[in-house]
Amino acid sequence: MKxxxxxxxxxxxxxxxxxxxWENAYAEILSIEQIEYMLKTMYSHEEISKQLQDADYHYFxxxxxxxxxxxxxxxxxxxxxxxxxKLHRIYLIPESKGKGLGRMSIDFxxxxxxxxxxxxxxxxxxxxxxxxxFYESQGFxxxxxxxxxxxxxxxxxxxxxEFYIT
Numbered sequence: 001m002k003x004x005x006x007x008x009x010x011x012x013x014x015x016x017x018x019x020x021x022w023e024n025a026y027a028e029i030l031s032i033e034q035i036e037y038m039l040k041t042m043y044s045h046e047e048i049s050k051q052l053q054d055a056d057y058h059y060f061x062x063x064x065x066x067x068x069x070x071x072x073x074x075x076x077x078x079x080x081x082x083x084x085x086k087l088h089r090i091y092l093i094p095e096s097k098g099k100g101l102g103r104m105s106i107d108f109x110x111x112x113x114x115x116x117x118x119x120x121x122x123x124x125x126x127x128x129x130x131x132x133x134f135y136e137s138q139g140f141x142x143x144x145x146x147x148x149x150x151x152x153x154x155x156x157x158x159x160x161x162e163f164y165i166t
Contacts, residue, residue, distance in 0.1 A: 006059035021091035071096040
């Protein structure tokens with residue numbers, strides 16, 4: 001497995017990977033309308049491009065060197081809060097789940113964060129998403145709950161989780 005730093009030329013690939021993973025991950029949690037709205041706003045070409053131009057925001061593509069396929073991606077932001085990196089996105093295509101790629105991605109992120117002054121990683125996870133158990137297995141703990149109005153009559157009802165780099 002290889003993590004490849006994404007660039008502007010990868011925006012379409014990120015959008016495709018997001019759609020493939022979201023349609024599976026959120027099918028029983030969110031309405032089709034909310035999924036479409038969030039993909040349209042959070043994964044627009046303009047939004048991803050803006051993030052890629054931010055020196056603190058990083059996208060990495062998860063590449064299977066044996067199969068020669070992209071299996072997912074992660075996006076995170078250093079300095080989100082004082083000494084804190086925020087994991088904004090980690091998504092795997094459905095056929096890649098259960099192969100240890102999520103754990104490898106979190107380990108990769110922890111290594112990247114340890115190379116900075118940040119000492120903590122935070123993330124939001126939908127309260128009905130079974131990914132919460134995965135994050136707990138990786139050492140993350142819930143420290144808050146939030147309901148975020150994302151527009152168009154939709155909200156994100158999330159746990160906020162954290163991990164401290166030692």
